[in-house]
Amino acid sequence: MARIACSHLMPSLLHPLKQQRNHYKLMGVVGGLSRGFSASSMKISMSLRAGIVGLPNVGKSTLFNAVVENGKAQAANFPFCTIEPNVGIVAVPDKRLNVLSDLSKSQRVVPASIEFVDIAGLVKGASQGEGLGNKFLSHIREVDSILQVVRCFEDNDIVHVNGKVDPKSDIDVINLELVFSDLDQIEKRIEKLKKGKGKDSQSKVKEEAERSALERIKEALMDGKPARSVSLTDFEKDAIKHLCLLTMKPVIFVANVAESDVADPGSNPYVNQVMNLASELQSGLVTISAQVESELTELPADERTEFLKSLGVSESGLGNLIRATYNLLGLRTYFTSGEKETKAWTILAGMTAPQAAGVIHSDFEKGFIRAETVSYDDFVAAGSLAAAREKGVVSLWSYKIFWTVCRKLYLYYQSIVCLMKIVNLPFIGLFS
Numbered sequence: 001m002a003r004i005a006c007s008h009l010m011p012s013l014l015h016p017l018k019q020q021r022n023h024y025k026l027m028g029v030v031g032g033l034s035r036g037f038s039a040s041s042m043k044i045s046m047s048l049r050a051g052i053v054g055l056p057n058v059g060k061s062t063l064f065n066a067v068v069e070n071g072k073a074q075a076a077n078f079p080f081c082t083i084e085p086n087v088g089i090v091a092v093p094d095k096r097l098n099v100l101s102d103l104s105k106s107q108r109v110v111p112a113s114i115e116f117v118d119i120a121g122l123v124k125g126a127s128q129g130e131g132l133g134n135k136f137l138s139h140i141r142e143v144d145s146i147l148q149v150v151r152c153f154e155d156n157d158i159v160h161v162n163g164k165v166d167p168k169s170d171i172d173v174i175n176l177e178l179v180f181s182d183l184d185q186i187e188k189r190i191e192k193l194k195k196g197k198g199k200d201s202q203s204k205v206k207e208e209a210e211r212s213a214l215e216r217i218k219e220a221l222m223d224g225k226p227a228r229s230v231s232l233t234d235f236e237k238d239a240i241k242h243l244c245l246l247t248m249k250p251v252i253f254v255a256n257v258a259e260s261d262v263a264d265p266g267s268n269p270y271v272n273q274v275m276n277l278a279s280e281l282q283s284g285l286v287t288i289s290a291q292v293e294s295e296l297t298e299l300p301a302d303e304r305t306e307f308l309k310s311l312g313v314s315e316s317g318l319g320n321l322i323r324a325t326y327n328l329l330g331l332r333t334y335f336t337s338g339e340k341e342t343k344a345w346t347i348l349a350g351m352t353a354p355q356a357a358g359v360i361h362s363d364f365e366k367g368f369i370r371a372e373t374v375s376y377d378d379f380v381a382a383g384s385l386a387a388a389r390e391k392g393v394v395s396l397w398s399y400k401i402f403w404t405v406c407r408k409l410y411l412y413y414q415s416i417v418c419l420m421k422i423v424n425l426p427f428i429g430l431f432s
């Protein structure tokens with residue numbers, strides 16, 4: 001199966017709703033799907049979710065409110081201010097959308113989006129249920145990636161649950177709880193797998209892959225390393241996917257600094273500590289002042305520039321945070337463009353063409369037949385899809401050859417059966 005290795009792919013099959021519907025029917029016939037499909041039943045997967053995680057009272061909700069400009073999460077100076085997760089969708093700025101929209105004369109433009117989820121603070125012992133820990137951990141299980149907010153500002157008026165600002169210890173507490181929670185889940189699962197419920201040989205192979213992957217992950221976790229540090233085959237990744245392991249999720253550390261550090265965060269020794277840990281844990285790092293960002297959103301546009309100038313910086317750190325979240329988490333964009341709309345869709349780097357189509361609708365993945373794709377640059381240079389086709393820069397991602405071969409084999413099989421019957425020979429099934 002062809003792999004989408006780079007961003008900016010544009011499947012021309014995935015256009016406005018009506019075309020999607022027609023195409024779905026076509027795919028249903030060729031791909032063997034018999035279910036009906038109506039526009040009203042279409043549930044579009046809008047965006048991937050980034051969970052804002054950290055100790056209590058480190059600035060998670062303050063950051064959330066700044067990122068999701070109209071977010072109304074309660075942010076206040078007391079631990080466990082947040083209990084239920086706050087959710088907000090944020091557009092990812094991308095200049096290419098307007099260029100495509102002009103070329104296709106689209107009626108509207110829909111940018112890619114990321115869903116930010118502000119999750120309650122975790123404390124030591126969360127994996128054992130401390131501070132409603134199990135409930136909060138289950139909220140983290142539901143996100144695709146983690147933004148771990150780390151307090152890097154001194155302020156005696158803001159309570160620190162462990163009594164002092166110490167990024168290394170804070171990061172260790174959170175990571176250890178995630179590790180414990182994963183270990184607990186893995187041990188239960190391995191016990192279950194030992195009973196070997198797999199009915200056919202295929203499920204037995206999958207169970208074996210899952211067991212072997214989990215044994216290796218368990219070993220890494222016992223060494224305090226995250227599950228994502230273990231190298232797994234795609235098949236193994238797929239076999240353990242259902243567990244939604246917390247330490248498998250990509251992480252960005254968000255060093256939350258004081259207003260006075262915005263211009264030169266490198267001079268803050270706490271930030272340097274976080275930076276070293278981030279590289280050790282194969283994670284990204286963004287430095288931001290949640291307090292400054294939330295104050296900025298309260299100001300009228302003209303006063304924002306003045307405020308930023310007074311702090312010694314030229315722009316807000318939010319655009320950077322959103323883009324970094326998008327890029328560091330291995331997210332990629334592909335576009336669909338037509339008269340009705342030009343739209344950016346978010347996929348994970350390395351997703352296959354059918355998986356990418358599944359972001360629009362899961363049935364597109366199940367019944368995938370083919371997609372025509374063209375790179376953004378080639379499309380813009382050609383000016384239209386027809387011109388791009390003529391230039392030969394459009395690629396085809398297809399199951400067509402596979403189905404053709406299957407069909408030929410099947411016909412061959414049928415003719416042998418027929419022949420055997422005619423000459424009355426004993427027959428051994430080819431596809432038993």
Ligand SMILES: Nc1ncnc2c1ncn2[C@@H]1O[C@H](COP(=O)(O)OP(=O)(O)OP(=O)(O)O)[C@@H](O)[C@H]1O
Nearest residue numbers: 056057058059060061062075076079080081082121
């Ligand atoms: N960079 C910063 N500098 C100074 N104060 C900050 C900064 N970031 C956040 N704060 C303050 O810290 C306090 C706690 O913030 P917030 O409620 O956002 O934390 P939280 O992590 O969401 O807490 P909880 O886990 O309890 O929900 C607030 O009073 C907020 O104004």
Ligand SMILES: [Mg+2]
Nearest residue numbers: 060061081082
């Ligand atoms: Mg909060």
